[in-house]
Amino acid sequence: MDKIRWGILSTGRIAGRLADTLRGLEGAELWAVGSRSLEAAHVFGEQYGIPRRYGSYAELAADPELDVIYVASPHSHHYAHTLLCLEHGKHVLCEKAFAHNALEARRMALKARQKGLFLMEAMWTRFLPHMVKLRELLARGVIGEVRMIQVSMGFRAQVGPEHRLVNPELAGGALLDVGVYPLSFTSMVWGKPERLDSQVYLGPTGVDEQAVLLLGYRDGRMATLISSLHTPTTVAAYLYGTEGYVEIPSPWYRAKSLVLHRNGHAETLECPYEGHGDQFQALEAMNCIRAGKLESEVMPLSETIAVMEVMDAFRAQWGLRYPGELVEA
Numbered sequence: 001m002d003k004i005r006w007g008i009l010s011t012g013r014i015a016g017r018l019a020d021t022l023r024g025l026e027g028a029e030l031w032a033v034g035s036r037s038l039e040a041a042h043v044f045g046e047q048y049g050i051p052r053r054y055g056s057y058a059e060l061a062a063d064p065e066l067d068v069i070y071v072a073s074p075h076s077h078h079y080a081h082t083l084l085c086l087e088h089g090k091h092v093l094c095e096k097a098f099a100h101n102a103l104e105a106r107r108m109a110l111k112a113r114q115k116g117l118f119l120m121e122a123m124w125t126r127f128l129p130h131m132v133k134l135r136e137l138l139a140r141g142v143i144g145e146v147r148m149i150q151v152s153m154g155f156r157a158q159v160g161p162e163h164r165l166v167n168p169e170l171a172g173g174a175l176l177d178v179g180v181y182p183l184s185f186t187s188m189v190w191g192k193p194e195r196l197d198s199q200v201y202l203g204p205t206g207v208d209e210q211a212v213l214l215l216g217y218r219d220g221r222m223a224t225l226i227s228s229l230h231t232p233t234t235v236a237a238y239l240y241g242t243e244g245y246v247e248i249p250s251p252w253y254r255a256k257s258l259v260l261h262r263n264g265h266a267e268t269l270e271c272p273y274e275g276h277g278d279q280f281q282a283l284e285a286m287n288c289i290r291a292g293k294l295e296s297e298v299m300p301l302s303e304t305i306a307v308m309e310v311m312d313a314f315r316a317q318w319g320l321r322y323p324g325e326l327v328e329a
């Protein structure tokens, strides 16, 4: 296959980051951008050297020469925008959190399967070298049996009530924005939890501004996760095993090393990479598309859906519903 042609849906902050990555990535061609505003598409197109610029997402999705679209709109719109792209025969890499809820995620996965198209949640951290190394270490049992996991991800968002981070119309809240990372991380190690408990602070707009999440697994394994848009926290991860522990230094989700603690000694394992780090997920998407795979084995849709189910359960504990979320008829 020739170069894979990418389209970028939206001109926001993270859209700019992947555009910057894609323009230098082997095998990729940054082909088009779509925005709600043609002017914004032109500005973005100029900035990143993108030849085709559209003033609507529908026109972007309909471009017959595009292969894959990166959906980088707010959480509230991932469902509709992903379906739009799939309906037009485009493969999709969709930002986290994948949707409002698991029902939407299941429908997105079903549509991709029906259309024979690739779809993946852009859980980019999973593809970074330190995560590949971590999976290797755990598979070799270097810290014995992992019994406890502790992960935090919190920062102070100084934004107004309309901002996507706290606006319920845009599916704001710490859980979907940052909590999804520790949940997906724990899922990568152990799969879906059996028991859930939590403490939450709902802010003035009604969304979760911070929470402590407790996950219970079979045989007494447990995880404690922190997610916050209210309080800056360390952004570190620890996996405690029966024979030692692994520390992923702050910020754990894009770290360039791991620290292995065993027998009173700490060994730093370097896991370097260049660039923003989102190139690995783009390479995974392109490799899958070239191989005719509909999903990634590293970030499968079943797991994205399972994590959404866990987030649904936490929101149910908190009585937090989003105005636009799909509900069973």
Ligand SMILES: NC(=O)C1=CN([C@@H]2O[C@H](COP(=O)(O)OP(=O)(O)OC[C@H]3O[C@@H](n4cnc5c(N)ncnc54)[C@H](OP(=O)(O)O)[C@@H]3O)[C@@H](O)[C@H]2O)C=CC1
Residues within 6 Å of the ligand: 010, 011, 012, 013, 014, 015, 034, 035, 036, 037, 040, 041, 072, 073, 074, 075, 077, 095, 096, 097, 122, 124, 164, 170, 176, 177
């Ligand atoms: N992987 C990562 O590290 C990160 C991932 N993210 C994820 O990326 C997504 C976007 O986040 P981010 O880039 O920070 O968000 P921004 O607010 O910076 O950008 C969102 C873009 O979505 C488009 N959009 C479509 N509909 C709406 C709407 N109703 N209101 C506002 N914007 C709309 C706009 O583009 P336009 O005007 O061109 O149509 C806007 O620029 C989220 O899912 C977020 O969780 C965010 C940050 C980091």
Ligand SMILES: O=C1CO[C@H](CO)[C@@H](O)[C@@H]1O
Residues within 6 Å of the ligand: 155, 177, 178
């Ligand atoms: O995915 C993300 C990574 O971290 C950011 C904070 O620094 C979040 O706001 C964002 O959505």
